[in-house]
Amino acid sequence: MSTNLTPSQHLELYYFMQLNRQLEERLVRLFRQNKIVGGVYSSLGQEAVSIGTSYALEPRDWLAPMIRNIGTLLVKGFKPRDIFTQHMAKYTSPTHGKDGTSHFGDLKTRHVVSPISMLGDLIPVMTGVAIAGRYLGQNIVAMTWIGDGGSSTGAFHEGLNFAAAHRAPFILVLENNQWAYSTPVSRQVPLKNLADRALAYGIQSRIVDGNDVIAVYETSKAAVDECRAGRGPILIEAKTMRMKGHAQHDPAEYVPKEMFEYWKAQDPVARYEKYLTGHKLWDAGKKSEIDARIERELDEDQKFAEESPMPPAETVEQGVYCEGCHTIEADWRRPKKEVMPPAASVEAVWKVADFGSFGTDKPAKSANSGSDNGPQPSLKEPAKTEAEPEVPLRVPFGRGPKDRAFVRESQEKAPAADRRGKPFHKGHRGKPFGKEPHGKRGRR
Amino acid sequence: MPQITMLEAVREALFEEMERDPAVVALGEDIGVYGGAFKATEGLLAKFGPERVMDTPISETAIVGAACGMSYLGLRPVAEMQFIDFIACCFNQVTNFAAKSHYRWGAPVPMVLRGPSGGGVHGGPFHSANPEMYFVHTPGLKVVYPSTAYDAKGLLKSAIRDNNPVLFFEHKFLYRRIKEEVPSGDYTVPLGKAVVRRKGRDVTIVSYAAAAHTSLEAAAALAKEGIEAEVIDLRTLQPLDRETILASVKKTNKLLIVHEDTRTGGIAGEIAAIVCEGAFDDLDGPIARVTGLDTPVPYAPSLEAAFLPSVERVAAAARELAKY
Numbered sequence: 001m002s003t004n005l006t007p008s009q010h011l012e013l014y015y016f017m018q019l020n021r022q023l024e025e026r027l028v029r030l031f032r033q034n035k036i037v038g039g040v041y042s043s044l045g046q047e048a049v050s051i052g053t054s055y056a057l058e059p060r061d062w063l064a065p066m067i068r069n070i071g072t073l074l075v076k077g078f079k080p081r082d083i084f085t086q087h088m089a090k091y092t093s094p095t096h097g098k099d100g101t102s103h104f105g106d107l108k109t110r111h112v113v114s115p116i117s118m119l120g121d122l123i124p125v126m127t128g129v130a131i132a133g134r135y136l137g138q139n140i141v142a143m144t145w146i147g148d149g150g151s152s153t154g155a156f157h158e159g160l161n162f163a164a165a166h167r168a169p170f171i172l173v174l175e176n177n178q179w180a181y182s183t184p185v186s187r188q189v190p191l192k193n194l195a196d197r198a199l200a201y202g203i204q205s206r207i208v209d210g211n212d213v214i215a216v217y218e219t220s221k222a223a224v225d226e227c228r229a230g231r232g233p234i235l236i237e238a239k240t241m242r243m244k245g246h247a248q249h250d251p252a253e254y255v256p257k258e259m260f261e262y263w264k265a266q267d268p269v270a271r272y273e274k275y276l277t278g279h280k281l282w283d284a285g286k287k288s289e290i291d292a293r294i295e296r297e298l299d300e301d302q303k304f305a306e307e308s309p310m311p312p313a314e315t316v317e318q319g320v321y322c323e324g325c326h327t328i329e330a331d332w333r334r335p336k337k338e339v340m341p342p343a344a345s346v347e348a349v350w351k352v353a354d355f356g357s358f359g360t361d362k363p364a365k366s367a368n369s370g371s372d373n374g375p376q377p378s379l380k381e382p383a384k385t386e387a388e389p390e391v392p393l394r395v396p397f398g399r400g401p402k403d404r405a406f407v408r409e410s411q412e413k414a415p416a417a418d419r420r421g422k423p424f425h426k427g428h429r430g431k432p433f434g435k436e437p438h439g440k441r442g443r444r
Numbered sequence: 445m446p447q448i449t450m451l452e453a454v455r456e457a458l459f460e461e462m463e464r465d466p467a468v469v470a471l472g473e474d475i476g477v478y479g480g481a482f483k484a485t486e487g488l489l490a491k492f493g494p495e496r497v498m499d500t501p502i503s504e505t506a507i508v509g510a511a512c513g514m515s516y517l518g519l520r521p522v523a524e525m526q527f528i529d530f531i532a533c534c535f536n537q538v539t540n541f542a543a544k545s546h547y548r549w550g551a552p553v554p555m556v557l558r559g560p561s562g563g564g565v566h567g568g569p570f571h572s573a574n575p576e577m578y579f580v581h582t583p584g585l586k587v588v589y590p591s592t593a594y595d596a597k598g599l600l601k602s603a604i605r606d607n608n609p610v611l612f613f614e615h616k617f618l619y620r621r622i623k624e625e626v627p628s629g630d631y632t633v634p635l636g637k638a639v640v641r642r643k644g645r646d647v648t649i650v651s652y653a654a655a656a657h658t659s660l661e662a663a664a665a666l667a668k669e670g671i672e673a674e675v676i677d678l679r680t681l682q683p684l685d686r687e688t689i690l691a692s693v694k695k696t697n698k699l700l701i702v703h704e705d706t707r708t709g710g711i712a713g714e715i716a717a718i719v720c721e722g723a724f725d726d727l728d729g730p731i732a733r734v735t736g737l738d739t740p741v742p743y744a745p746s747l748e749a750a751f752l753p754s755v756e757r758v759a760a761a762a763r764e765l766a767k768y
Binding site: 094095098099103104105107113114116117118121123124125126127128129130131132133135136138142154155158159161162165166319320321322323324325326328329330331332336339340341344345346347348349350 | 463467469489512513516521537546554607
């Protein structure tokens with residue numbers, strides 16, 4: 001996939017991916033030394049998803065990570081010490097020991113919302129962030145992540161529908177790592193492609209090789225641009241693989257060995273290193289320079305975390321309520337008078353422009369008088385890009401290279417079987433379902 | 445001053461707050477064009493437009509989740525539950541997401557979640573609930589439950605201006621039944637302050653919402669018998685005004701707690717414990733309570749009447765207590 005990233009941005013992507021990986025490796029070591037208070041939820045093998053997606057956001061944009069998205073926090077400017085101290089429940093952690101892992105955020109400068117453990121809850125929350133950003137005239141995009149497992153929750157569906165109904169500038173990255181704790185995706189969802197969930201909400205979706213950081217970035221960047229242009233929300237399914245158990249305690253013996261072996265060959269960091277070498281974007285000297293920088297930063301921050309104190313017991317009751325400790329002020333980027341009467345006033349009647357459309361192509365459309373929620377999405381086709389030969393075919397989820405039907409299909413379509421160059425699937429608001437919506441592939 | 449109903453008081457508070465602060469937005473099911481199931485938001489859309497008055501899908505989890513997200517950007521969303529019973533559908537968003545946000549990572553959620561609650565209107569098991577104690581039990585939430593039009597307006601304004609998630613219960617039995625003079629301009633009633641509705645020396649009756657009116661009626665009947673009951677209206681259940689309760693008990697030495705919520709786990713038990721901890725030596729008799737029964741709120745008027753605390757039950761309990 002071609003990209004407009006500069007050479008230094010390419011190296012920055014590597015820095016973040018490797019930092020993500022090395023940081024988590026240290027967390028595993030600390031866990032084994034009993035220095036981690038709770039669990040360690042590895043994103044080994046999924047770093048390209050966290051880094052590639054969040055790298056497409058601008059500083060004004062908002063994100064909310066899930067448990068395996070430590071990488072997104074690094075991209076947003078948090079430091080390894082924040083992650084170390086969080087896991088070690090130190091007083092110096094962003095939550096002062098009140099919560100652990102990636103459960104922290106920053107409303108003021110980094111625009112990060114803290115996740116909670118209940119899956120799917122961030123989807124309506126980030127939809128609210130997106131709607132508020134639009135209301136305030138900030139022109140922001142909000143992004144969050146969900147797993148294959150979390151896509152079965154009510155909050156996922158309620159949130160995505162809400163986002164779609166309000167045309168929120170919101171991107172949901174469905175990180176399909178093929179395992180919800182111990183249950184394979186085939187036992188959770190009767191779909192080959194979880195991106196098909198988007199069809200039910202009439203929103204755009206895209207499938208991307210989650211182990212190809214450039215593809216993830218380019219897909220995300222295009223989605224960010226679409227959202228900013230008022231054509232959100234968008235669902236991106238990133239196909240990847242969780243290379244460890246659910247958390248450190250779980251040896252993941254339920255995962256077939258061959259599956260690990262197959263995906264080990266797809267390792268996103270190794271693939272990206274090869275890409276950088278192949279494109280002459282670095283040399284061995286540059287690589288060791290970056291790696292040494294990572295080591296140095298991690299050494300320093302780990303030391304800081306290990307030497308930090310635990311929170312004093314007397315802080316336990318602090319902060320249940322905000323009693324004037326925060327000043328709440330919205331960052332208005334449009335004149336307030338636009339949202340005040342008389343400018344904001346409307347005739348409060350529904351204008352149903354189109355009805356009785358049963359059996360026609362056009363869905364019924366209704367809107368508040370004077371203020372349609374936004375233009376009907378009409379998509380411009382993303383620039384066609386040539387598939388790059390060194391990028392291997394995307395393996396449809398649940399189908400390994402030994403699957404004969406897959407091999408045959410791949411040969412027929414190669415190299416075009418790589419869907420990354422294809423335009424976004426349009427959902428029902430564009431023209432009727434495309435000639436070959438991605439969901440059809442792999443079905444009878 | 446004009447006489448208005450509690451429903452009109454709620455509407456007035458919303459209008460005035462939205463006029464005062466463009467960060468105040470409203471969202472909920474059918475709150476826009478239709479004006480809300482009880483018409484509490486009637487006229488808001490026409491005046492403030494669809495960006496600020498959002499008709500939403502039937503999706504309580506999404507409504508509350510989105511409100512949390514909006515509050516992170518400095519808005520002050522007021523989300524409506526069409527009936528407060530449906531708050532069960534978004535329990536997770538309220539108790540895990542909104543309530544813990546400030547404690548966990550210092551992110552305030554200045555959100556109001558309001559809706560019609562309570563029985564007495566034959567709404568049956570799913571349109572009559574008093575689910576306040578789930579939320580009183582959850583640190584990080586504030587719970588407000590007014591009993592008068594004046595308080596409804598002043599407390600709702602305080603709730604909107606508060607930096608925490610506030611659950612605002614509007615007893616639907618009172619919506620159109622009480623009418624009183626309410627100032628048309630700006631005023632607030634502080635959260636966490638109870639009020640003594642009737643002064644008395646013989647027994648303290650602590651109550652809130654519709655049951656406060658039941659208690660006042662009982663107190664009037666008791667007065668004819670020579671028993672002077674002091675009636676406290678809590679107004680806010682979280683934070684709870686312990687001082688007002690304790691001061692009254694220290695004066696009357698007897699405590700009766702009346703609420704419409706079910707008995708087990710109702711706030712009466714908590715208040716009894718607080719009084720035992722803070723004024724045990726002042727008690728001259730057992731702490732008594734008259735509450736809703738430990739059942740769902742039944743549909744048939746005869747059953748519902750048996751469920752609700754009645755003037756007779758309150759008066760009888762106070763009479764017993766007065767004997768000590």
